[in-house]
Amino acid sequence: MQPEILYRLRFISNLTEGPGNKPLFVLTDVERPEGDKEPPRYRPRLALWDGGLRLLTQGEARNPQWRGEHYYFTRKVDKANQLFRMPVGGGEAEQLTRFKGGVNGYKVSPDGSRIALLSPGDREAPKPDQPQSFASWPFKFEQRGLLQDTPAAVWLWEQGQLRQLHQPALEVTEMAWSPDGQQLYLVSYGSLPERLEGKQRVYALDLQGRVRELFGGEGPVSGLEPAPDGSGLVYLAHAYERGSATDARLTYRPFGGEPRVLAQGNFTNTINSDCRYGAYAQTPKFGPDGLVYLVETKEGHARLRKVSLEGEVGKVHGIGESVLAFALCGRDLYVLTETATQPARLGRPGETLFDPNAEAALALCEPAPVAYRAPEGHTVPGWVLLPEGEGPHPLILYIHGGPHTAFGSAPMLAHHLFREAGFAVAYCNPRGSSSYGEAFADLGYRWGEIDEADLLGFLDAVLERFPQLDRARVGVAGGSYGGYMTNWLTARVPERFKAAVTDRSICNWTSFFGASDIGPRFVHLQLGASVWDRPEVLWAKSPLSLVHQVKAPTLVVHSEQDHRCPIDQGETWYTALLHRGVPTRFFRVPEEGHELSRSGRPDRRVARLEAYLEWWRQHL
Structure with a gap:
């Protein structure tokens, strides 16, 4: 298996309800134009499963919704996302918007008569060769670049006409229609200080553009889902009770009544994988039985839960595999599931309906579980991929990002490529990882301390258990937080590692504070300091x-x-x-962001994996 296998993979995403109680989704493959004039690119198309795969579009289609007689989706036109609709019975797609600034998001009303859109309208993004001034924060954002000071407005499409309904002072992050289609619920911020602190509020917006605040201002709010009878809202929220390690509270707030917490947990899929492309619906949804369905990640597995408004919790699906997304289609439940050796497949609980990679011949091997019992009494779960043969094999310790994510029942193509090339790969979930409870996830400002102890203890346990591994040839790698820990470990315990790959890393918290799109809030939550409040902490925790x-x-x-x-x-x-005389090389990638390894241009993702393999072969 070589990195070029990425070109053969197909990705299923954006699962939602379609006509006839059938699942609607986006199927993406990699298109490789003939010759060298154009690079490989993703080709996302709208698809329906009605007993077999039915492709609905030949051209690009993303972010699908269905109502009544039409499919809705977005497509790039002159580099800006625009909204289209297409008859369910077949026919040409109709372009509904022509905003110069494009469409950032949309929601079709329950009866399909109206569409709410988020868009800057005809305010185009400033040209890259022109100056731009800012008076808000963040002034840039991952995958979006520089932001406009005036956020996207809420627009209403009705009977073929578009009108601006509301211009918010700060960014709207979510929209949801009331069941009767007479108002929208919005998640936004009450002030710039609240924006800086990540504290959100929920508002109601009627069709005349009148706004009233409902609640909020304590912490993040997401996953707005109105009760079908219009009695209240279900949502996920918390008040940073344990900083960034705080689990979400699934809350029901009846209109005119007091909110009540129905359940608490890591209610999203936080398992790492580099075999995905697109968006995945994991937020709370009411089912036909009146229960709330949502995804919870627990101990490295993402499972589908159902919760009553009285707080009774039940498990629906997810044993030996993880739920990546789900859709309630009438009384039928459809899921996208993964395992450690299988990218996402479409199915029903206990039944696979469509495997988009059945012909790719991935043949990924099962990792061997390794549990390290730490002196403090907790267990660090992990896994090892062993190459064929007796050894001795070089070993790569691979560290996940986050830190509040996890490895588990989802495939990591990079790990398997390294194994196929003759390198053993060990990976684990040290303290700081998600899905093992708040206490485990909470590093308590101790980056580079308790996580370091877990990683090195796990590494020792792996080397002890597998004598075919070569202790003298151990490498370390990781991205984002994993890149930070790669830098930290090679500086703190230089005798342990023969080679390293540090990817999209952090080495200097002081410069990260002002340069990152999440810098001030992230640094405060993770380290409890800032550039003006105990700045010595930032330098002490910097690998630099x-x-x-x-x-x-x-x-x-x-x-x-x-x-x-x-x-x-x-x-x-x-x-x-370089100035210290350490053998090093800089692999610098143009036009890509933090998500290169997961959604970057296909040829650049392949080149990155090839650079990794070349480095390991040269130095391990």
Whole structure:
């Protein structure tokens, strides 16, 4: 298996209800134009499962919805997303919007007579060669680039006419229609200070453009779902009770009554995978039985839960596999599921209906579970992929991002490629990882301390259990938080690692604070400090402060348009290593951001994996 296998993969995403109680979704493959004039590109198309696969579009189609006699979807026109609709019975797609600024999001009303849209309207993004001024924050965002100071407005499409319904002062992050289609519920911010602190509010917006605040201002709010009878709202929220490690509270708020928490948990799929493309619906949904369905990640597996408005919790699906998305189609439940060796497949609980990669011949092998019992009494769960043969095999310790994500029942193509090339791969969920409870996820401002202890203890356990691994040839790699820990470990314990690959990493918290699109809030939540409040903490937790100790040959991978972990982090680490005489190379990727490994242009994703393999072959 070679990195080029990525070109053969197909990705299923955006699962939702379609006509006839059938699942509607987006099926994406990689199109490779003949010759070298155009690079490979993704081709997302609208599809329906009605006992067999039925492709509904030949051209690009994303973000589908269905109401009555029409499918709705977005498509790029002159580099801007526009909204289209297409008759269910067949026919040409009709373009409904022609905003110069494109469409950021949309929701079709329950009866299909109206559409709410988020759009800057005809305010075009400033040209890249022109100056731009800002008076708000964030002024840039991952995968979106520089933002306009005036946020997208709420527009209403009705009977073929578009009108601006509301211009919010700050960004609207979610919209939901009331069951009667007479008002919208919006998630936004009450003030710039609340925006800086990540505290959101929920508003009601009627069809005359009148806005009233309903609740909020304590923390993040997401997953708005109106009760079908119009009695109230279900949503996910918390008040940062345990900082960024706080689990979501599934809450029901009846109109005119007091809110009540129905359940608490990690109510989203936080399992790492590089075999996905598109969006995945995991937010709460009411079923025909009156219960609320939603995804919860627990102990490395994402399962579908159902919760009553009285707070009774039941499990629907997810044993040995993870639920990536679900759709309630009438009384039928459809799911997208993954395992550690299988990318997403469409099915019903206990039944696979469509495997888009049945012909790709992936043949990924099952990892061997390894549980490390730490001195403090907790268990660090992990896995090992072993190459064929007796060994001795070089070993790569691969660290996930986040830190509040997890490895588990979802495939990591990179791990299997390394194994096929003769490298063992060990990976685990140290403290800081999600899905094991708030106490486990809470690093308590101790980045590089308790997580380091777990990672090194797990590594020792792996080397002890598998004598065919070569202790003298151990590499370390990771992206984002995993890149930070790669930098940290090679500086803190330089004798442990023979080579490293650090990807989209952090090396300097002080510069990250102002340059990242999440910098000030993320730094405060993770380290409890800022550039003006105990700045010495930021430097003490920065791998750059220890770079003089690094010995391992290091490949630095970073994308030029990464606004989450800006490229100055990679540039600084590379420059410092080079000046210290450490063998190093800078793999710099144009026009890509933080999501290169998951949704970057296909040929660039392949080139990244090839760079990894070349580095391992050269230094391990």
